Amino acid sequence: MGSSGSYVPTRPVDWSEIRAQLRASGLRWTPQRRTLIEVLSRTDGHVTGAELIERCRSVDPTTIPSTVYRTLDVLEGLGLVRHSHGANGREEFHVLPSGVHGHLHCTGCGSTWEIPADEAAEVVESLRASRRFAVDVTHLSISGQCAGCSEKTAH
Amino acid sequence: MGSSGSYVPTRPVDWSEIRAQLRASGLRWTPQRRTLIEVLSRTDGHVTGAELIERCRSVDPTTIPSTVYRTLDVLEGLGLVRHSHGANGREEFHVLPSGVHGHLHCTGCGSTWEIPADEAAEVVESLRASRRFAVDVTHLSISGQCAGCSEKTAH
DNA sequence: GAAGCAGATGCGAGACGTTGCAATATCAGG
DNA sequence: CCTGATATTGCAACGTCTCGCATCTGCTTC
Numbered sequence: 001m002g003s004s005g006s007y008v009p010t011r012p013v014d015w016s017e018i019r020a021q022l023r024a025s026g027l028r029w030t031p032q033r034r035t036l037i038e039v040l041s042r043t044d045g046h047v048t049g050a051e052l053i054e055r056c057r058s059v060d061p062t063t064i065p066s067t068v069y070r071t072l073d074v075l076e077g078l079g080l081v082r083h084s085h086g087a088n089g090r091e092e093f094h095v096l097p098s099g100v101h102g103h104l105h106c107t108g109c110g111s112t113w114e115i116p117a118d119e120a121a122e123v124v125e126s127l128r129a130s131r132r133f134a135v136d137v138t139h140l141s142i143s144g145q146c147a148g149c150s151e152k153t154a155h
Numbered sequence: 156m157g158s159s160g161s162y163v164p165t166r167p168v169d170w171s172e173i174r175a176q177l178r179a180s181g182l183r184w185t186p187q188r189r190t191l192i193e194v195l196s197r198t199d200g201h202v203t204g205a206e207l208i209e210r211c212r213s214v215d216p217t218t219i220p221s222t223v224y225r226t227l228d229v230l231e232g233l234g235l236v237r238h239s240h241g242a243n244g245r246e247e248f249h250v251l252p253s254g255v256h257g258h259l260h261c262t263g264c265g266s267t268w269e270i271p272a273d274e275a276a277e278v279v280e281s282l283r284a285s286r287r288f289a290v291d292v293t294h295l296s297i298s299g300q301c302a303g304c305s306e307k308t309a310h
Numbered sequence: 311g312a313a314g315c316a317g318a319t320g321c322g323a324g325a326c327g328t329t330g331c332a333a334t335a336t337c338a339g340g
Numbered sequence: 341c342c343t344g345a346t347a348t349t350g351c352a353a354c355g356t357c358t359c360g361c362a363t364c365t366g367c368t369t370c
Binding site for chain 3: 341342343344345346347348349350351352353354355356357358359360361362363364365366367368369370
Binding site: 023028029030048049050053065066069070090091 | 355356357358359365366367
């Protein structure tokens with residue numbers, strides 16, 4: 001697994017821009033943050049905190065969990081990642097959200113799908129109308145059964 | 156805040172019936188389960204696992220966490236309780252659901268509201284139509300800002 | 311390039327949950 | 341009422357995540 005040395009960043013991330021974003025908020029560019037951002041840049045979809053820590057450790061074995069979680073918080077403040085809680089309550093991070101979206105978790109097969117903002121619009125509108133409640137779609141996490149699983153259950 | 160509002164002093168719970176339900180599944184009636192059920196019968200609204208443990212301990216100081224969680228699982232299987240995950244990912248249990256409902260969490264003030272099934276119907280229908288996804292309303296937990304908090308934020 | 315300020319890190323402790331395993335107690339049967 | 345089968349418990353270790361605090365270091369200034 002751990003072939004250290006060369007890997008191909010699949011996503012073009014402008015390091016210096018992130019660094020600039022940090023500075024603009026009076027925040028600092030540290031080796032630990034660089035490590036996490038490098039890991040994130042190679043990550044797609046959803047990752048748990050534990051996975052992120054493990055990946056960081058394979059880049060820098062001295063990685064400390066609390067630092068990762070704190071950096072993740074900072075990065076979330078900059079909009080680089082987003083987190084929500086899976087069906088089991090564990091944190092799930094989502095990298096560089098290309099669009100605002102929520103998640104759907106199937107309790108049957110464990111799969112996860114993204115719900116784009118426009119599809120969630122009905123939900124948002126519904127609650128805004130009835131409760132004047134502003135739904136945070138990025139944290140939206142709905143559990144249930146997907147088409148395949150609910151068919152099996154029905155029988 | 157306090158939206159978890161209503162506290163029902165006593166709810167008519169038929170102990171012997173629960174015992175019978177357990178036995179019908181080959182499960183056993185133990186002092187520990189009796190303690191937890193007694194606590195639950197005095198509880199209304201949402202409770203965290205930790206709170207439940209604390210309350211059990213005030214009835215029986217020898218209460219062990221893992222036993223409580225395991226019993227809660229069993230009870231959930233019987234439909235006596237239901238759990239979901241709050242905005243922070245912590246478990247929240249609700250007792251003898253008088254009606255199927257989900258939850259709304261305000262990230263601003265921390266309040267929680269219940270969303271009755273009929274109000275959640277739109278959401279459920281929307282996802283059933285677009286994805287053939289069967290939403291589990293009892294696990295539905297939506298975060299965002301309540302009317303009061305979003306007004307403050309708007310400024 | 312040295313100094314100082316404030317943000318970050320490292321580390322330990324702690325809260326919440328989960329799991330494996332050996333010992334125990336509930337319940338059915340004789 | 342005694343006995344056996346097995347559901348449960350107690351315990352301890354572990355995993356995920358948060359927090360406080362002393363120390364350190366990135367960044368700005370002079």
